[in-house]
Amino acid sequence: MAPRANWKGFLKVGELVCPVALYTAASTSERISLHMLNRATKHRLRREYVDSQTGKPVERDEQVKGYEIGADEYLMLEPEEVASAVPQSDKTLAISDFIACSDIDSVYFDKPYYLAPSDKHATEAFVLLREGMRANKVAALAQTVLFRRVRSVLIRAYDAGLIATTLNFDYEVRSAKEAFDEVPEIRIKGEMLDLAKHIIGTKKGKFNPSEYDDRYETALSELVKAKMEGRPVEARKERPAAKVVDLMQALRESAGAEKKKASSTRAKAKKAPAATKRKAG
Template sequence: MAPRAVWKGTLKIAEIACPVSMYTATSTAGRISLNLVNRKTGHRLSRIYADTTTDKPVEAEDQVKGYETSEGKYVVLEPDEIAAAVPDSDKTLKVDSFLACNRIEPTYFDKPYYLLPSDEAGQEAFVLIREALRKRKTAAIAHAVLFRRVRPVLIRAHHDGLIATTLNFDYEVRSAKAAFKDIAKRKIDAEMLELAQHILKTKAGKFSPEKFEDRYEAALADLVKAKIEGRKVIPLRRPEPTKSNDLLNALRESAGAKQARAKGKKSSAAKSKKPAASTQRKAS
């Protein structure tokens, strides 16, 4: 668990109130961190903000935020003006409605947080809310001021606790219809579709995130190690995309290879179950 909560408040459903604490569910601490350095000296670089017209550095006390009203023209927003515009937080996750978990559009998911009871007194109410959501396979939609903004939050039962996922606003999510509009309609050959379904069936598995491999991080670690040791790293070859006229052959080869491996496994299993010849002779 994170050393400290990123938010503390009250989860409120109708007249049921439960004190809760929110912790980040993900972390980038394990990633390799790279810095910008001077190629000539090897020294680390620092960021300096400069005026784009005069090219002169600007001190921190003169750096303010602004909104561009026209090209090169800005209205300046002072820090206290921005702070005054932030809505007041009443530290409440107020549930507005409920919906079935299978009706949630994943493109609206932003960032997950673990939600835990803040104290012993609130544990009974917390468990009651968790189990009610779990039994009904339902998620709660709530709103709260989080990180200086009013955010919609999706709350679901998750293992022994709750998981609260901040949601993107509608204006932040691109239209799927607009994104996919240039994909041409095609009629897929029945044999190709059958072979593709067979491949999917033979590759069926369980969701096991511990088996996921971050190939970028692994390659970056190898590159850093090689540079330290003075070795040359040979880049990996990327697979060529399958051409349309080769797609059916690729499907047949993929399905045939998988069928052969499946038969091989069955044959090996049958041999392992068959009693040894010496055992059979002794028995006779």
């Protein structure tokens, strides 16, 4: 069964227009969903909006959005006023620029979607654009209205189609300076840097998503299964606390061991010819 499209419209670059559809590429819908219950009745609970001052429930038609302008002071916005701020959509994903795939920092990446032709007659135009991007090793920047907001989208060739990643706006991405402000400048060089390169070299590999497990989801699934089958639930064994290691001290000790090993190897290499000579005589 074909997946349900999240959005349908037109991919446009210059005079080339192609009907396309967006499909969710990453979803949390497969995760186990838990609900809140009344312990006594086992009935499911429902959320209810209550007035923060009176404590009384507020009916849906009496609920309205508001913007806080001061302590307990709000500017009321009627539904039609909020709706007027939603941009008009022409269902067009208009490409403005082609850029190098590495030009955008991944911190701006928001959510990925698969982008595919929505009409079999559009396949040729779609493939033409995909292969042109792949051959030139570029990505496309586009804008459209998605889910009531104007969104910037990065489009890249991906497998037999394209992948469209919505981008965070500049104001949404926090400056790294606050996080790294207290990290001092330390220059690492010489043997310490060589050792770091060696350690990294021994751990080189490739990303295989199937090798990484969601341990919480797996444990939760086992818990639900055990309770459904009436089996006793085993208490989780606490992991021993990780030993705190002074990284620099460990590197120094490792560097010393490596240096000592290298010196020993060189010394043995020097002695070897003399021993061979004596044996021959």
